[in-house]
Amino acid sequence: MTARERRSVDVVVVGAGLAGLTAARRLQERGRSVLVLEARDRVGGRTLNHDLGDGQVVESGGQFVGPTQDRVLALATELGVDTFRAHDDGDTVYVHGKAVRRFSGDIPPAWTTLPDLGLLMARLDRAVRRIDLDAPWRSPDAHRLDAMTTASWARSLSLGGGAVEVLEILLGSAYGTTAAETSALFTLWYVAGAGDETHRGTLDRMIGVDGGAQESRFVGGSHRLSALLAADLGDAVVLDAPVRRIEQDASGARVSTDHLDVDAQHVVVAVPPHLVAGIDLEPALPAPQAELFRRMTFGTLMKCEAVYDEPFWRADGLSGQGLFRGDAEPVCSMFDNTPPSGAPGVLMGFLGAHAWKTWADRPAAQRRGAVLRSFARVVGPRALEPTDYWEQDWTTEPWTRGGPTAVLAPGVLTELGPWRDVPHGRVHWAGAEHANHWNGYMDGAVRTGEDVADLITRTTRHEETA
């Protein structure tokens, strides 16, 4: 039997996603010794690059960034990672049943639904303005809104089912869940956070390409940010080290993996909240906080990507973007995911929510065929013959278990929401799901990593001088 290794640092960070790595780097910059313990054999968590060969990559996890995502953009600048505009020139295609229509601009040509859709967008933005971003449970009407699903709230505005179906297109990729599974209060709060301290969130910014959250991508893929942060941290990052137990008392905390015990004064847990249940905490979390984390479950989302010699759709005046309304297609939305060099051409489709439940279990070849047929409805039959095709199903990743983020069901935010960020003694929380601005996004992850490092630095400075 090999002896257990024993180490000692000021702060242990659990999880080497963007939040954990950002926290660790900032703590190190402030003179604190840190050790990052990561369960996987790689860093980056939900940022993951797929190798296209010839030094080119495409993203299989988080990828888009846009205006007001100030913290992740500042981090990229600091690390020397450039952004480039996501391809947005040309027409988008709207697919509904047998109808396939090209359009330009942001509003899909869902003619009979347009008045309802306009009403929904206007009401949603009005409702969003009333949300208390820091404490959504204190917003006017919070309990009534949290008792409704997003679907029932939309229907309560006397909207026809069409507008809800169009909303599902957005939620399929943004949440990986349906409007019937999510709290209306949560959705309004989530949109309210699609901005920064000086720009209140709007639906347009959340769903938009030009001027919105899908405006840009990172040269070299978003995983480059994680890789560069980890390189800075050097041997302060330990891979293949799932944290099993965190115990603490008045003198300090001990964090244990299968082979390693690390003593520290503070611990930052930067893992998806629903995975906290897999860590044995001694003393245990207060029951309502443990319950909240268990109920911060992730959506179900897969990315399906097809490669072609070139982005042939661009010559036809198409952006490569497609919106699929209804349950008939496996994909709810698709994008041109070509690297900045312009070749090879890559199409990426989101397969999430209801479609994931229908398609995830089917034979891979059947699903591939259906996804490519969806792509073909948008860009033509050449889509049926890619040179490569792959899928990344985030529900099968044991250290993520879903994607893209946590989505709250009715009742959770008002009943348990105040527990989200409460430190558990020496244990602090970080991660995209702990952010108020850009919750669930890379920017939210970076915000919480930086903020928790600042908090611990302030606290320890106070402890040192006390």
Ligand SMILES: Cc1cc2nc3c(=O)[nH]c(=O)nc-3n(C[C@H](O)[C@H](O)[C@H](O)COP(=O)(O)OP(=O)(O)OC[C@H]3O[C@@H](n4cnc5c(N)ncnc54)[C@H](O)[C@@H]3O)c2cc1C
């Ligand atoms: C398909 C998909 C598309 C997305 N698209 C976008 C997008 O376009 N734009 C955007 O901004 N965001 C997007 N996101 C979301 C974005 O990727 C995440 O919000 C962000 O990367 C989360 O970072 P994090 O550090 O909070 O968490 P994670 O990246 O999940 O990192 C947590 C880390 O903790 C580790 N871990 C878990 N349990 C343990 C344990 N017990 N011990 C040790 N380590 C552990 C994990 O392995 C992981 O490395 C997308 C996500 C997905 C899945």
